[in-house]
Amino acid sequence: MPDLSFLTDDARALEALLRILPMFAKALVILVAGFMLARLLARLARQTAERIGLSVLLDRTGLSEGLDRAQITRQPAEILASVVRRLVQFGAVMYSLDILGISLARDLLSAVFGFLPALISATVALVAGAMVAQFAGQVVQAGAASAGIDLHAQLGRLVRTLLMMITLIFAIRQLGAETAILESTFVNLLSLSIAGMALAFGLGARDVAADLLAGHYARLRFEPGDRITVDGVTGSLDGIGPLNAQISDAEGRVILPNRRLTGSAVRVHPG
Known part of the structure:
Protein backbone atom coordinates (compact mmCIF):
# COMPACT_ATOMS: atom_id res chain seq x y z
CA MET A 1 0.00 0.00 0.00
CA PRO A 2 1.17 3.56 -0.68
CA ASP A 3 2.36 5.61 2.30
CA LEU A 4 -0.39 8.13 3.18
CA SER A 5 1.17 9.44 6.39
CA PHE A 6 2.01 12.73 4.70
CA LEU A 7 -1.73 13.34 4.34
CA THR A 8 -2.10 13.06 8.09
CA ASP A 9 0.76 15.53 8.60
CA ASP A 10 -0.76 17.96 6.11
CA ALA A 11 -4.11 17.68 7.83
CA ARG A 12 -2.56 18.47 11.17
CA ALA A 13 -0.71 21.46 9.72
CA LEU A 14 -3.92 22.69 8.09
CA GLU A 15 -5.79 22.24 11.35
CA ALA A 16 -3.12 24.23 13.24
CA LEU A 17 -3.22 26.93 10.57
CA LEU A 18 -6.99 27.17 10.77
CA ARG A 19 -6.73 27.42 14.52
CA ILE A 20 -4.13 30.20 14.35
CA LEU A 21 -5.73 32.23 11.55
CA PRO A 22 -8.59 33.59 13.70
CA MET A 23 -6.08 34.75 16.29
CA PHE A 24 -4.01 36.48 13.61
CA ALA A 25 -7.12 38.08 12.17
CA LYS A 26 -8.25 39.25 15.61
CA ALA A 27 -4.79 40.59 16.44
CA LEU A 28 -4.66 42.43 13.10
CA VAL A 29 -8.08 43.98 13.67
CA ILE A 30 -7.06 45.08 17.18
CA LEU A 31 -3.83 46.55 15.82
CA VAL A 32 -5.50 48.52 13.02
CA ALA A 33 -8.33 49.68 15.28
CA GLY A 34 -5.84 50.67 17.97
CA PHE A 35 -3.79 52.80 15.58
CA MET A 36 -6.94 54.48 14.28
CA LEU A 37 -8.09 55.12 17.85
CA ALA A 38 -4.63 56.50 18.67
CA ARG A 39 -4.91 59.09 15.91
CA LEU A 40 -8.42 60.04 17.02
CA LEU A 41 -7.49 60.40 20.69
CA ALA A 42 -4.33 62.34 19.80
CA ARG A 43 -6.36 64.82 17.78
CA LEU A 44 -8.86 65.11 20.62
CA ALA A 45 -6.07 65.66 23.16
CA ARG A 46 -4.48 68.37 21.02
CA GLN A 47 -7.79 70.19 20.53
CA THR A 48 -8.58 69.98 24.24
CA ALA A 49 -5.12 71.28 25.18
CA GLU A 50 -5.47 74.20 22.77
CA ARG A 51 -8.97 74.96 24.04
CA ILE A 52 -7.98 75.10 27.71
CA GLY A 53 -4.82 77.09 26.91
CA LEU A 54 -2.16 74.59 27.94
CA SER A 55 0.61 76.84 26.61
CA VAL A 56 -0.59 79.75 28.76
CA LEU A 57 -0.83 77.44 31.78
CA LEU A 58 2.75 76.26 31.31
CA ASP A 59 3.89 79.87 30.91
CA ARG A 60 2.32 80.72 34.27
CA THR A 61 3.95 77.76 35.98
CA GLY A 62 7.35 78.51 34.48
CA LEU A 63 7.62 75.05 32.88
CA SER A 64 7.74 76.59 29.41
CA GLU A 65 11.13 78.08 30.32
CA GLY A 66 12.40 74.57 30.98
CA LEU A 67 11.15 73.44 27.57
CA ASP A 68 12.93 76.37 25.92
CA ARG A 69 16.18 75.58 27.74
CA ALA A 70 15.87 71.96 26.61
CA GLN A 71 15.50 73.30 23.03
CA ILE A 72 12.07 71.69 22.63
CA THR A 73 10.38 73.76 19.93
CA ARG A 74 7.13 71.80 19.67
CA GLN A 75 4.02 73.26 21.21
CA PRO A 76 2.78 71.66 24.48
CA ALA A 77 -0.46 70.59 22.76
CA GLU A 78 1.54 68.73 20.11
CA ILE A 79 3.70 67.05 22.76
CA LEU A 80 0.60 65.90 24.66
CA ALA A 81 -0.98 64.58 21.46
CA SER A 82 2.20 62.68 20.60
CA VAL A 83 2.35 61.08 24.07
CA VAL A 84 -1.30 60.01 23.87
CA ARG A 85 -0.84 58.56 20.38
CA ARG A 86 2.27 56.58 21.34
CA LEU A 87 0.67 55.19 24.49
CA VAL A 88 -2.44 53.99 22.66
CA GLN A 89 -0.34 52.51 19.84
CA PHE A 90 1.85 50.74 22.36
CA GLY A 91 -1.22 49.34 24.09
CA ALA A 92 -2.61 48.11 20.76
CA VAL A 93 0.65 46.36 19.87
CA MET A 94 0.94 44.72 23.28
CA TYR A 95 -2.70 43.59 23.25
CA SER A 96 -2.27 42.13 19.76
CA LEU A 97 0.77 40.17 20.89
CA ASP A 98 -1.16 38.96 23.93
CA ILE A 99 -3.89 37.62 21.63
CA LEU A 100 -1.22 35.65 19.80
CA GLY A 101 -0.30 34.00 23.08
CA ILE A 102 2.90 35.90 23.84
CA SER A 103 2.77 36.09 27.64
CA LEU A 104 5.66 38.55 27.83
CA ALA A 105 3.46 41.15 26.14
CA ARG A 106 0.75 40.63 28.75
CA ASP A 107 3.18 41.15 31.61
CA LEU A 108 4.70 44.22 30.00
CA LEU A 109 1.27 45.66 29.23
CA SER A 110 0.15 45.15 32.81
CA ALA A 111 3.30 46.78 34.14
CA VAL A 112 3.03 49.83 31.87
CA PHE A 113 -0.66 50.49 32.41
CA GLY A 114 -0.30 49.73 36.10
CA PHE A 115 2.30 52.50 36.22
CA LEU A 116 0.06 55.04 34.47
CA PRO A 117 -1.94 56.12 37.58
CA ALA A 118 1.28 56.93 39.42
CA LEU A 119 2.60 58.79 36.37
CA VAL A 124 -0.60 66.58 38.24
CA ALA A 125 1.45 67.16 41.40
CA LEU A 126 4.31 68.62 39.35
CA VAL A 127 2.07 71.02 37.42
CA ALA A 128 0.12 72.08 40.52
CA GLY A 129 3.31 72.54 42.52
CA ALA A 130 4.87 74.59 39.73
CA MET A 131 1.82 76.87 39.70
CA VAL A 132 1.99 77.33 43.48
CA ALA A 133 5.75 77.95 43.34
CA GLN A 134 5.36 80.53 40.57
CA PHE A 135 2.55 82.33 42.43
CA ALA A 136 4.39 82.27 45.77
CA GLY A 137 7.56 83.58 44.14
CA GLN A 138 5.66 86.47 42.56
CA VAL A 139 3.93 87.31 45.86
CA VAL A 140 7.23 87.32 47.77
CA GLN A 141 8.93 89.36 45.06
CA ALA A 142 6.12 91.93 44.99
CA GLY A 143 6.01 92.15 48.79
CA ALA A 144 9.78 92.57 49.05
CA ALA A 145 9.78 95.22 46.32
CA SER A 146 7.01 97.19 48.05
CA ALA A 147 9.04 97.01 51.28
CA GLY A 148 12.01 98.57 49.51
CA ILE A 149 14.23 95.46 49.59
CA ASP A 150 16.79 95.63 46.78
CA LEU A 151 17.08 91.84 46.45
CA HIS A 152 13.35 91.33 45.83
CA ALA A 153 13.94 89.49 42.52
CA GLN A 154 16.45 87.13 44.13
CA LEU A 155 14.10 86.44 47.05
CA GLY A 156 11.24 85.59 44.71
CA ARG A 157 13.50 83.31 42.69
CA LEU A 158 14.73 81.60 45.87
CA VAL A 159 11.20 80.89 47.10
CA ARG A 160 10.19 79.58 43.67
CA THR A 161 13.25 77.30 43.49
CA LEU A 162 12.73 75.87 46.99
CA LEU A 163 9.06 75.11 46.34
CA MET A 164 9.90 73.52 42.98
CA MET A 165 12.46 71.25 44.64
CA ILE A 166 9.88 70.18 47.23
CA THR A 167 7.37 69.57 44.43
CA LEU A 168 9.90 67.52 42.47
CA ILE A 169 10.65 65.30 45.48
CA PHE A 170 6.92 64.77 46.04
CA ALA A 171 6.36 63.90 42.37
CA ILE A 172 9.22 61.38 42.40
CA ARG A 173 7.74 59.82 45.53
CA GLN A 174 4.41 59.44 43.70
CA LEU A 175 6.24 57.32 41.12
CA GLY A 176 7.23 54.92 43.88
CA ALA A 177 10.91 55.83 43.80
CA GLU A 178 13.03 56.05 46.92
CA THR A 179 13.64 59.71 47.79
CA ALA A 180 15.52 59.42 51.09
CA ILE A 181 18.87 60.36 49.54
CA LEU A 182 17.30 63.20 47.55
CA GLU A 183 15.50 64.51 50.64
CA SER A 184 18.70 64.37 52.67
CA THR A 185 20.59 66.25 49.96
CA PHE A 186 17.85 68.87 49.77
CA VAL A 187 17.86 69.38 53.54
CA ASN A 188 21.65 69.76 53.54
CA LEU A 189 21.56 72.27 50.68
CA LEU A 190 18.74 74.18 52.38
CA SER A 191 20.68 74.27 55.65
CA LEU A 192 23.81 75.54 53.91
CA SER A 193 21.79 78.18 52.06
CA ILE A 194 20.12 79.40 55.25
CA ALA A 195 23.47 79.43 57.06
CA GLY A 196 25.05 81.41 54.23
CA MET A 197 22.18 83.90 54.18
CA ALA A 198 22.33 84.26 57.96
CA LEU A 199 26.09 84.81 57.84
CA ALA A 200 25.75 87.39 55.07
CA PHE A 201 22.94 89.12 56.93
CA GLY A 202 24.93 89.02 60.15
CA LEU A 203 27.98 90.56 58.50
CA GLY A 204 25.84 93.24 56.90
CA ALA A 205 23.96 93.88 60.13
CA ARG A 206 27.27 94.26 61.97
CA ASP A 207 28.23 97.20 59.76
CA VAL A 208 24.77 98.73 60.13
CA ALA A 209 24.92 98.42 63.91
CA ALA A 210 28.42 99.93 63.94
CA ASP A 211 27.22 102.93 61.91
CA LEU A 212 24.20 103.43 64.17
CA LEU A 213 26.33 103.47 67.33
CA ALA A 214 29.00 105.60 65.69
CA GLY A 215 26.36 108.12 64.63
CA HIS A 216 25.16 108.45 68.23
CA TYR A 217 28.67 109.16 69.56
CA ALA A 218 29.60 111.38 66.60
CA ARG A 219 26.61 113.65 67.25
CA LEU A 220 27.92 114.14 70.78
CA ARG A 221 31.34 115.23 69.49
CA PHE A 222 30.55 117.25 66.39
CA GLU A 223 28.06 119.95 65.49
CA PRO A 224 26.54 120.69 62.07
CA GLY A 225 28.64 123.42 60.43
CA ASP A 226 31.93 122.23 61.91
CA ARG A 227 34.79 122.39 59.44
CA ILE A 228 36.54 119.03 59.69
CA THR A 229 39.10 116.88 57.93
CA VAL A 230 38.60 113.10 57.93
CA ASP A 231 40.50 110.62 55.76
CA GLY A 232 41.84 113.41 53.58
CA VAL A 233 38.45 115.04 53.06
CA THR A 234 38.09 118.63 54.28
CA GLY A 235 34.77 120.41 54.34
CA SER A 236 31.79 121.59 56.34
CA LEU A 237 29.84 118.97 58.25
CA ASP A 238 26.25 119.28 57.03
CA GLY A 239 24.80 116.69 59.35
CA ILE A 240 25.04 113.20 60.81
CA GLY A 241 22.28 110.79 59.90
CA PRO A 242 21.48 107.34 61.29
CA LEU A 243 24.09 105.64 59.07
CA ASN A 244 25.98 108.32 57.13
CA ALA A 245 27.48 111.76 57.58
CA GLN A 246 27.53 114.42 54.88
CA ILE A 247 30.42 116.83 54.29
CA SER A 248 30.36 119.65 51.73
CA ASP A 249 33.53 120.97 50.11
CA ALA A 250 34.39 123.04 47.08
CA GLU A 251 33.84 120.09 44.73
CA GLY A 252 30.47 118.97 46.10
CA ARG A 253 29.16 116.66 48.78
CA VAL A 254 30.93 113.68 50.33
CA ILE A 255 28.96 110.91 52.08
CA LEU A 256 30.88 108.97 54.71
CA PRO A 257 29.85 106.07 56.96
CA ASN A 258 29.39 107.23 60.54
CA ARG A 259 32.03 104.82 61.79
CA ARG A 260 34.65 106.84 59.89
CA LEU A 261 33.98 109.74 62.27
CA THR A 262 34.72 107.65 65.35
CA GLY A 263 37.25 105.16 63.98
CA SER A 264 39.55 107.62 62.21
CA ALA A 265 41.52 110.70 63.19
CA VAL A 266 39.30 113.76 62.66
CA ARG A 267 40.68 117.30 62.66
CA VAL A 268 38.26 120.03 63.66
CA HIS A 269 39.33 123.38 62.23
CA PRO A 270 38.70 126.50 64.24
CA GLY A 271 35.61 128.33 63.09
Whole structure:
Protein backbone atom coordinates (compact mmCIF):
# COMPACT_ATOMS: atom_id res chain seq x y z
CA MET A 1 0.00 0.00 0.00
CA PRO A 2 1.17 3.56 -0.68
CA ASP A 3 2.36 5.61 2.30
CA LEU A 4 -0.39 8.13 3.18
CA SER A 5 1.17 9.44 6.39
CA PHE A 6 2.01 12.73 4.70
CA LEU A 7 -1.73 13.34 4.34
CA THR A 8 -2.10 13.06 8.09
CA ASP A 9 0.76 15.53 8.60
CA ASP A 10 -0.76 17.96 6.11
CA ALA A 11 -4.11 17.68 7.83
CA ARG A 12 -2.56 18.47 11.17
CA ALA A 13 -0.71 21.46 9.72
CA LEU A 14 -3.92 22.69 8.09
CA GLU A 15 -5.79 22.24 11.35
CA ALA A 16 -3.12 24.23 13.24
CA LEU A 17 -3.22 26.93 10.57
CA LEU A 18 -6.99 27.17 10.77
CA ARG A 19 -6.73 27.42 14.52
CA ILE A 20 -4.13 30.20 14.35
CA LEU A 21 -5.73 32.23 11.55
CA PRO A 22 -8.59 33.59 13.70
CA MET A 23 -6.08 34.75 16.29
CA PHE A 24 -4.01 36.48 13.61
CA ALA A 25 -7.12 38.08 12.17
CA LYS A 26 -8.25 39.25 15.61
CA ALA A 27 -4.79 40.59 16.44
CA LEU A 28 -4.66 42.43 13.10
CA VAL A 29 -8.08 43.98 13.67
CA ILE A 30 -7.06 45.08 17.18
CA LEU A 31 -3.83 46.55 15.82
CA VAL A 32 -5.50 48.52 13.02
CA ALA A 33 -8.33 49.68 15.28
CA GLY A 34 -5.84 50.67 17.97
CA PHE A 35 -3.79 52.80 15.58
CA MET A 36 -6.94 54.48 14.28
CA LEU A 37 -8.09 55.12 17.85
CA ALA A 38 -4.63 56.50 18.67
CA ARG A 39 -4.91 59.09 15.91
CA LEU A 40 -8.42 60.04 17.02
CA LEU A 41 -7.49 60.40 20.69
CA ALA A 42 -4.33 62.34 19.80
CA ARG A 43 -6.36 64.82 17.78
CA LEU A 44 -8.86 65.11 20.62
CA ALA A 45 -6.07 65.66 23.16
CA ARG A 46 -4.48 68.37 21.02
CA GLN A 47 -7.79 70.19 20.53
CA THR A 48 -8.58 69.98 24.24
CA ALA A 49 -5.12 71.28 25.18
CA GLU A 50 -5.47 74.20 22.77
CA ARG A 51 -8.97 74.96 24.04
CA ILE A 52 -7.98 75.10 27.71
CA GLY A 53 -4.82 77.09 26.91
CA LEU A 54 -2.16 74.59 27.94
CA SER A 55 0.61 76.84 26.61
CA VAL A 56 -0.59 79.75 28.76
CA LEU A 57 -0.83 77.44 31.78
CA LEU A 58 2.75 76.26 31.31
CA ASP A 59 3.89 79.87 30.91
CA ARG A 60 2.32 80.72 34.27
CA THR A 61 3.95 77.76 35.98
CA GLY A 62 7.35 78.51 34.48
CA LEU A 63 7.62 75.05 32.88
CA SER A 64 7.74 76.59 29.41
CA GLU A 65 11.13 78.08 30.32
CA GLY A 66 12.40 74.57 30.98
CA LEU A 67 11.15 73.44 27.57
CA ASP A 68 12.93 76.37 25.92
CA ARG A 69 16.18 75.58 27.74
CA ALA A 70 15.87 71.96 26.61
CA GLN A 71 15.50 73.30 23.03
CA ILE A 72 12.07 71.69 22.63
CA THR A 73 10.38 73.76 19.93
CA ARG A 74 7.13 71.80 19.67
CA GLN A 75 4.02 73.26 21.21
CA PRO A 76 2.78 71.66 24.48
CA ALA A 77 -0.46 70.59 22.76
CA GLU A 78 1.54 68.73 20.11
CA ILE A 79 3.70 67.05 22.76
CA LEU A 80 0.60 65.90 24.66
CA ALA A 81 -0.98 64.58 21.46
CA SER A 82 2.20 62.68 20.60
CA VAL A 83 2.35 61.08 24.07
CA VAL A 84 -1.30 60.01 23.87
CA ARG A 85 -0.84 58.56 20.38
CA ARG A 86 2.27 56.58 21.34
CA LEU A 87 0.67 55.19 24.49
CA VAL A 88 -2.44 53.99 22.66
CA GLN A 89 -0.34 52.51 19.84
CA PHE A 90 1.85 50.74 22.36
CA GLY A 91 -1.22 49.34 24.09
CA ALA A 92 -2.61 48.11 20.76
CA VAL A 93 0.65 46.36 19.87
CA MET A 94 0.94 44.72 23.28
CA TYR A 95 -2.70 43.59 23.25
CA SER A 96 -2.27 42.13 19.76
CA LEU A 97 0.77 40.17 20.89
CA ASP A 98 -1.16 38.96 23.93
CA ILE A 99 -3.89 37.62 21.63
CA LEU A 100 -1.22 35.65 19.80
CA GLY A 101 -0.30 34.00 23.08
CA ILE A 102 2.90 35.90 23.84
CA SER A 103 2.77 36.09 27.64
CA LEU A 104 5.66 38.55 27.83
CA ALA A 105 3.46 41.15 26.14
CA ARG A 106 0.75 40.63 28.75
CA ASP A 107 3.18 41.15 31.61
CA LEU A 108 4.70 44.22 30.00
CA LEU A 109 1.27 45.66 29.23
CA SER A 110 0.15 45.15 32.81
CA ALA A 111 3.30 46.78 34.14
CA VAL A 112 3.03 49.83 31.87
CA PHE A 113 -0.66 50.49 32.41
CA GLY A 114 -0.30 49.73 36.10
CA PHE A 115 2.30 52.50 36.22
CA LEU A 116 0.06 55.04 34.47
CA PRO A 117 -1.94 56.12 37.58
CA ALA A 118 1.28 56.93 39.42
CA LEU A 119 2.60 58.79 36.37
CA ILE A 120 -0.60 60.83 36.06
CA SER A 121 -0.55 61.60 39.79
CA ALA A 122 3.08 62.72 39.63
CA THR A 123 2.38 64.90 36.58
CA VAL A 124 -0.60 66.58 38.24
CA ALA A 125 1.45 67.16 41.40
CA LEU A 126 4.31 68.62 39.35
CA VAL A 127 2.07 71.02 37.42
CA ALA A 128 0.12 72.08 40.52
CA GLY A 129 3.31 72.54 42.52
CA ALA A 130 4.87 74.59 39.73
CA MET A 131 1.82 76.87 39.70
CA VAL A 132 1.99 77.33 43.48
CA ALA A 133 5.75 77.95 43.34
CA GLN A 134 5.36 80.53 40.57
CA PHE A 135 2.55 82.33 42.43
CA ALA A 136 4.39 82.27 45.77
CA GLY A 137 7.56 83.58 44.14
CA GLN A 138 5.66 86.47 42.56
CA VAL A 139 3.93 87.31 45.86
CA VAL A 140 7.23 87.32 47.77
CA GLN A 141 8.93 89.36 45.06
CA ALA A 142 6.12 91.93 44.99
CA GLY A 143 6.01 92.15 48.79
CA ALA A 144 9.78 92.57 49.05
CA ALA A 145 9.78 95.22 46.32
CA SER A 146 7.01 97.19 48.05
CA ALA A 147 9.04 97.01 51.28
CA GLY A 148 12.01 98.57 49.51
CA ILE A 149 14.23 95.46 49.59
CA ASP A 150 16.79 95.63 46.78
CA LEU A 151 17.08 91.84 46.45
CA HIS A 152 13.35 91.33 45.83
CA ALA A 153 13.94 89.49 42.52
CA GLN A 154 16.45 87.13 44.13
CA LEU A 155 14.10 86.44 47.05
CA GLY A 156 11.24 85.59 44.71
CA ARG A 157 13.50 83.31 42.69
CA LEU A 158 14.73 81.60 45.87
CA VAL A 159 11.20 80.89 47.10
CA ARG A 160 10.19 79.58 43.67
CA THR A 161 13.25 77.30 43.49
CA LEU A 162 12.73 75.87 46.99
CA LEU A 163 9.06 75.11 46.34
CA MET A 164 9.90 73.52 42.98
CA MET A 165 12.46 71.25 44.64
CA ILE A 166 9.88 70.18 47.23
CA THR A 167 7.37 69.57 44.43
CA LEU A 168 9.90 67.52 42.47
CA ILE A 169 10.65 65.30 45.48
CA PHE A 170 6.92 64.77 46.04
CA ALA A 171 6.36 63.90 42.37
CA ILE A 172 9.22 61.38 42.40
CA ARG A 173 7.74 59.82 45.53
CA GLN A 174 4.41 59.44 43.70
CA LEU A 175 6.24 57.32 41.12
CA GLY A 176 7.23 54.92 43.88
CA ALA A 177 10.91 55.83 43.80
CA GLU A 178 13.03 56.05 46.92
CA THR A 179 13.64 59.71 47.79
CA ALA A 180 15.52 59.42 51.09
CA ILE A 181 18.87 60.36 49.54
CA LEU A 182 17.30 63.20 47.55
CA GLU A 183 15.50 64.51 50.64
CA SER A 184 18.70 64.37 52.67
CA THR A 185 20.59 66.25 49.96
CA PHE A 186 17.85 68.87 49.77
CA VAL A 187 17.86 69.38 53.54
CA ASN A 188 21.65 69.76 53.54
CA LEU A 189 21.56 72.27 50.68
CA LEU A 190 18.74 74.18 52.38
CA SER A 191 20.68 74.27 55.65
CA LEU A 192 23.81 75.54 53.91
CA SER A 193 21.79 78.18 52.06
CA ILE A 194 20.12 79.40 55.25
CA ALA A 195 23.47 79.43 57.06
CA GLY A 196 25.05 81.41 54.23
CA MET A 197 22.18 83.90 54.18
CA ALA A 198 22.33 84.26 57.96
CA LEU A 199 26.09 84.81 57.84
CA ALA A 200 25.75 87.39 55.07
CA PHE A 201 22.94 89.12 56.93
CA GLY A 202 24.93 89.02 60.15
CA LEU A 203 27.98 90.56 58.50
CA GLY A 204 25.84 93.24 56.90
CA ALA A 205 23.96 93.88 60.13
CA ARG A 206 27.27 94.26 61.97
CA ASP A 207 28.23 97.20 59.76
CA VAL A 208 24.77 98.73 60.13
CA ALA A 209 24.92 98.42 63.91
CA ALA A 210 28.42 99.93 63.94
CA ASP A 211 27.22 102.93 61.91
CA LEU A 212 24.20 103.43 64.17
CA LEU A 213 26.33 103.47 67.33
CA ALA A 214 29.00 105.60 65.69
CA GLY A 215 26.36 108.12 64.63
CA HIS A 216 25.16 108.45 68.23
CA TYR A 217 28.67 109.16 69.56
CA ALA A 218 29.60 111.38 66.60
CA ARG A 219 26.61 113.65 67.25
CA LEU A 220 27.92 114.14 70.78
CA ARG A 221 31.34 115.23 69.49
CA PHE A 222 30.55 117.25 66.39
CA GLU A 223 28.06 119.95 65.49
CA PRO A 224 26.54 120.69 62.07
CA GLY A 225 28.64 123.42 60.43
CA ASP A 226 31.93 122.23 61.91
CA ARG A 227 34.79 122.39 59.44
CA ILE A 228 36.54 119.03 59.69
CA THR A 229 39.10 116.88 57.93
CA VAL A 230 38.60 113.10 57.93
CA ASP A 231 40.50 110.62 55.76
CA GLY A 232 41.84 113.41 53.58
CA VAL A 233 38.45 115.04 53.06
CA THR A 234 38.09 118.63 54.28
CA GLY A 235 34.77 120.41 54.34
CA SER A 236 31.79 121.59 56.34
CA LEU A 237 29.84 118.97 58.25
CA ASP A 238 26.25 119.28 57.03
CA GLY A 239 24.80 116.69 59.35
CA ILE A 240 25.04 113.20 60.81
CA GLY A 241 22.28 110.79 59.90
CA PRO A 242 21.48 107.34 61.29
CA LEU A 243 24.09 105.64 59.07
CA ASN A 244 25.98 108.32 57.13
CA ALA A 245 27.48 111.76 57.58
CA GLN A 246 27.53 114.42 54.88
CA ILE A 247 30.42 116.83 54.29
CA SER A 248 30.36 119.65 51.73
CA ASP A 249 33.53 120.97 50.11
CA ALA A 250 34.39 123.04 47.08
CA GLU A 251 33.84 120.09 44.73
CA GLY A 252 30.47 118.97 46.10
CA ARG A 253 29.16 116.66 48.78
CA VAL A 254 30.93 113.68 50.33
CA ILE A 255 28.96 110.91 52.08
CA LEU A 256 30.88 108.97 54.71
CA PRO A 257 29.85 106.07 56.96
CA ASN A 258 29.39 107.23 60.54
CA ARG A 259 32.03 104.82 61.79
CA ARG A 260 34.65 106.84 59.89
CA LEU A 261 33.98 109.74 62.27
CA THR A 262 34.72 107.65 65.35
CA GLY A 263 37.25 105.16 63.98
CA SER A 264 39.55 107.62 62.21
CA ALA A 265 41.52 110.70 63.19
CA VAL A 266 39.30 113.76 62.66
CA ARG A 267 40.68 117.30 62.66
CA VAL A 268 38.26 120.03 63.66
CA HIS A 269 39.33 123.38 62.23
CA PRO A 270 38.70 126.50 64.24
CA GLY A 271 35.61 128.33 63.09
